[in-house]
Amino acid sequence: MAIQQDHALRELVDIEHGLVSREVYVSDEIFRQEQEQIFMRAWLFVGHESMVPNPGDFVASRMGAEEVIMVRDQKSKIHVFLNTCRHRGMKVCRYDRGNALVFTCPFHAWTYDTEGRLVGQGHGKQAYGPDFDKSEWPLHEVAQLCNYYGSIWATWDPKAPSFEEYLGPIAPSVRHCFQGSNGEDNGMEVFMPIMRWRIPTNWKFPAFSFAGDGTHGAMTHLSVNAAAVGPQGVREGGARHLLQAPFPRKTHEMVAPEYGHGGHMAIYGATGVPPYRDTWDSVPGADDFYHAARDEKAEKYEGQYLTPGGHGGGHFNVFPNVTIDSWRILHWHPIAPGVTESWRLFQVDKNAPQAVKDGKRQYAMRYCGPMGCTESDDMENWNYAYPASKGAVAQTLDYPFLQGMGKATPNERYPGFTTIDHTYAEENQRVRLQRWLEFMEAGSWDDLFPVKKEQ
């Protein structure tokens, strides 16, 4: 299959002047190209290992517009397969999650074990004879998979750099988001089932603006900020976020321009871990748990600066379509040019008492998702911005991404990042769009990875 290199896209994305054509967000052809140029190449978040704790456990997930199965095989190794039978394409798994010995296609009974091997076909011996080699017809598996401190990522492209190379300077921050509150690596698990719902907008509306749109909150979330949905209730005027103790830190517009990653991330002005401030009025014992966890983490981080972002320090996007912070993973799947499937995975400490887990779950439902107070505000914007940009007249008007133009400077403490010392900027969005353009124009990973490797 030929990969299209479309240099005409440069006429639609003018990063130097901060102007982007609305066509980028509404075009059917661009959407189709994105599936090949971006979603067949990039490292994509698939899930968390805690979603498949036992051999045979599986969950349905997505990579771009395509559905995949994440399964733990009988030897406890995790695989990610395209959810389509090799014979005639029928889905071999039609449940969101479960446990299985095999995946049987209901069409002609082609059957695959949890390692993806074809183990049988209906009337196989009569239809195919003894010379049919089943080993040539396994489920289609991703080219590379990485279990990064519990988070599962995959790519279809064997030429993609390693996942840690793909993350570049943001790797420590990703690792930090999956640490427990006590600083233990891979200390989190994910609530099941996850939230998922569809919104009538293009995936780039949320994916390229989330964790990068500082000026939207005051108006978009005006009512929810007053609704006191945080766990501290109406204490101290109410808020939707957890209370934080004073500590030298400042949230920055922080981007890794060569990689397309970035967000609103805290840079700490002192070593160690911020004190914990009592917050969970409605969950007895929760503050005790988090106090103890914080003290344990403080011992681990004595004399060290916390990595930017995470654990109350802001959140960030990993190109192309996932936003991560210390307690949630926001995933934006392209389904069609005007349809995005939003997924929410919420993390909680594996070793937290059940009452703490339940309280965290209730806060997540109150805050996030289709019934949560905050996201319904965001959805309203995206859901109307898309149709209002589709018309012939509307498409003659560019989107300006002008906030903070020319203000980002290389960060001395964190090489590879450029920063602005506030978040009322659109540097994140410009960087993501620039990386989008690079992916859309690239012939292969040879054109994309910033470090040239010898072939």
Next chain:
Amino acid sequence: MAQGQGNSRFRSPTGGPLLREVPAGTKLLLKDKSIVEIIGNPGDGGWVQVRYLETEAEDAAVGDEEWVFYTDVQDFAQEI
């Protein structure tokens, strides 16, 4: 071996074997006269994972573990 109607969970209305809920350890008679023991059942009614106990088939041996499709099963090789 079992014949006739038997338990309806394991027999179709026409008397044929139904595999969906048959537990591991159950012995089956295959159409090629092999006797196999179920070692895994995914519960889809189509396939069972078996170990060969007795066979004269050219393409199987005692101890082999295979997946068997329900159309290749003659009947149960024990009361069920």
